Amino acid sequence: MNKIKIAVQKSGRLNEDSLQLLKDCGISIDNGKDQLKASASNFPLEVLYLRNGDIPQYLRDGVVDIAIIGENVLIEKGEDISIVERLGFSKCRVSLAVPKEVKYTSIKDLDGMRIATSYPNTVINYFKKFNVTPDIHLINGSVEIAPNIGLADAICDIVSSGSTLFKNNLKEVEKMLTSEAVLAVSPNISSENQKILDKLQFRIQAVLKGRKSKYVLMNAPNNKVESIIKLLPGMRSPTVLPLAEPGWSSIHTVVEKNSFWEVIDELKANGAEGLLVVPIEKMVL
Ligand SMILES: Nc1ncnc2c1ncn2[C@@H]1O[C@H](COP(=O)(O)OP(=O)(O)OP(=O)(O)O)[C@@H](O)[C@H]1O
Ligand SMILES: O=P(O)(O)OC[C@H]1O[C@H](OP(=O)(O)OP(=O)(O)O)[C@H](O)[C@@H]1O
Ligand SMILES: [Mg+2]
Known part of the structure; x- marks a missing residue:
């Protein structure tokens, strides 16, 4: 079967977060120590462990189809190579x-x-x-x-x-x-591998969006629900469920990670209690 080849830094600042990203995308890589090449068992992908600084040339030559690389290295020696995703780590x-x-x-x-x-x-x-x-x-x-x-x-x-x-x-x-770390693509990627890249990017975007957001749950008396909802920046509209205790509701919503701290005091002042903030693994809009 055809596989997309991705370059990941062999060791250094990018290595761990790059592998974690692939893992969070549900891709399992058999990681024998000191291997220079490894295959995913559940996705058509092969990882090549390379020096960050060598990656632009490998992309240009088509030795790899895509790479996780420091953007600064592309600015230094890969201006011709396009970035398809900004990955938010190694800033x-x-x-x-x-x-x-x-x-x-x-x-x-x-x-x-x-x-x-x-x-x-x-x-x-x-x-x-x-x-x-x-x-x-x-x-x-x-x-x-x-x-x-x-x-x-x-x-x-x-x-x-x-x-x-x-x-x-x-x-x-x-x-x-x-x-920051970016996903870069070879100018010579085949149309077959481009299709695999589209699938991978869909997963990466879901993971990155999840990382930026939190799932928030809180309880409130029914007569406060309306004012609390007005404070919440949600995905569409928050979910409101009745609690076993009459007159009380549970409000669920998704908020951007940092915006939660901006509204927490107001939520409490408006009668919200028992607030829970839960990480999100993946998010598809
Ligand atoms: N202190 C740092 N904090 C955050 N990101 C960094 C830091 N140092 C480097 N980076 C980013 O991580 C990338 C890899 O850095 P690192 O020092 O691990 O390897 P390198 O020496 O650039 O590459 P090579 O793999 O070729 O040895 C850099 O290109 C940069 O984008
Ligand atoms: O501002 P700071 O937080 O101190 O980070 C900057 C340092 O980090 C990187 O080196 P690294 O530690 O990756 O060592 P290296 O020289 O082996 O690449 C970079 O080359 C700087 O020396
Ligand atoms: Mg360094």
Whole structure:
């Protein structure tokens, strides 16, 4: 049977969440440790474990049909490859940083300066917009150490919490781009595999929507139900069921994860009690 080939990062920041996403889509992968290739037992899919940085080329060559990859890597070396889904994890930014003690006023300060980075194209393209020319020093890892050992005047690297910059006595001076894990597709995908991709995307969307929402249940006296319903942002209309105790109802609805906290005080003030917030596994609208 024909199978779609998906590239997943072999090890690193994307690996675990990528495999969890496939699992949440109901896809079981036999995961022998140190295997470079694995097949799903209940979906026409084959996983290839690859380096994140190598994936754009594999997509271009059609070695894989789709991939879960850091968006920043596509910006660096895969501008020709399309993104079909934003996956909401491995969120970070790519930034410029200089030693804390350096007085930084604008990007012009970096004209001709040595910039250590693993993302040369990103730096060059960003600097071009300001007519500034950097002196790029390509480094593959531990970029943040470069200024401290006299290898560079500034760095461009991934920042998330900022703790690596802090530990290395650096300060972030320009946020160049933001990134998250994305589902990317090969320009050469066959129509057969495109059909499998459509099925996979349908599942992914259901999982991602579920992750963004919560199922909320609460009890309230019947005469308060109307005012409570007005407060609830629901999918269509909340469900109202009678409780065994006369004069009381149970109200059920789906709300966006964060919006729940915005209305909880008002719900309580309007007589809601026994509130339960339950995760949603999948959601199809
Ligand atoms: N600290 C971080 N917080 C959130 N996301 C991050 C962080 N560091 C990296 N990422 C994201 O995860 C991706 C993979 O990062 P990771 O450091 O695991 O591998 P890599 O060195 O880029 O790739 P390779 O697999 O080629 O070794 C990055 O491209 C970026 O999108
Ligand atoms: O702002 P922070 O939360 O400190 O995260 C940023 C750091 O995370 C990444 O490195 P990673 O830990 O993936 O190590 P690596 O150099 O082995 O890729 C990135 O290259 C930064 O160094
Ligand atoms: Mg890294």
